[in-house]
Amino acid sequence: MIMRPGQQLLLPANPVFIWFTLLGAMLLNTFLSSGIWGRAAWAPDLLAITLVFWGVHQPLRIGVGVAFVFGLAMDVQQGALLGQHALAYTVLAFLAVSIHRRLLWFDVLTQAVQILPLLLVSHLLQLIVRMIAGGSFPGWALLLSPVIESALWPVVTVLLLAPQRRAPDPDNNRPL
Incomplete structure (x- = not known):
């Protein structure tokens, strides 16, 4: 693959780190949903961001x-309709994998803007499934969640790529 300058x-x-x-991220989601915020509609889904990152x-x-497996685990953990998170995460992973080649050519802030529609689709799918099953509308604060997740994209990128940026003992034969 041809790399961008710089x-x-x-x-x-x-793979162990992945x-x-x-x-x-799943445990942090569990902790945050049972903590201060409870199940606030605007709370970011850290597992979704992590799945998109590794999918890209x-x-x-x-x-x-x-x-899909992590979605089922989140459904069980939150007591949600079985398949709600699984469907949303599956569609999210498919969209992330389908745009991964194009997305990596952009800088991190532009990537965050392009990740926003994917996260919005994921949350809308969860909302649609919840509403079809007879759930109540959580309010317009639900639209804040994909925006917060997209704003967290640069932080997640720096944190999750940090172990790959280690210098591998350069010498005269291996200058990279």
């Missing part, structure tokens, strides 16, 4: 199947 060559992502971040950066390792 783009750093990254080390391969460790799974650790996904499980950590490691599409062969994290894809639709992984998103």
Whole structure:
């Protein structure tokens, strides 16, 4: 792949780190939903951001199947309609994998703007499934959640790419 000028060559992502971040995001979602905010409609879904990130950066390792399994786990954890998060995360992972080549050519702030519609679709799917099942409308604060998640994209990118930016002992034979 041709790299942009000034783009750093990254080390391969460790699969253990990928799974650790996904499980950590799920546990953090669990902690935040039972903490101060409760199940606030505007609260960001950190697992969704993490799934999009790894779907963009490691599409062969994290894809639709992984998103489906984590979606089912989130449905069980939140006591939501079974399949609500699974459907939303599956569509989100599919969209992330389908735009990953184009998205990586942009800087992080432009990526955040382009991730916003994906996150909005995910939240709208969850809302539609909830409303069809007879749930109540959570309010217009629901529209804040994808905006907050999109604003968190640069932070997530810096944190999750940090282990890949380590310098791999350069010498005369390996200058990179």
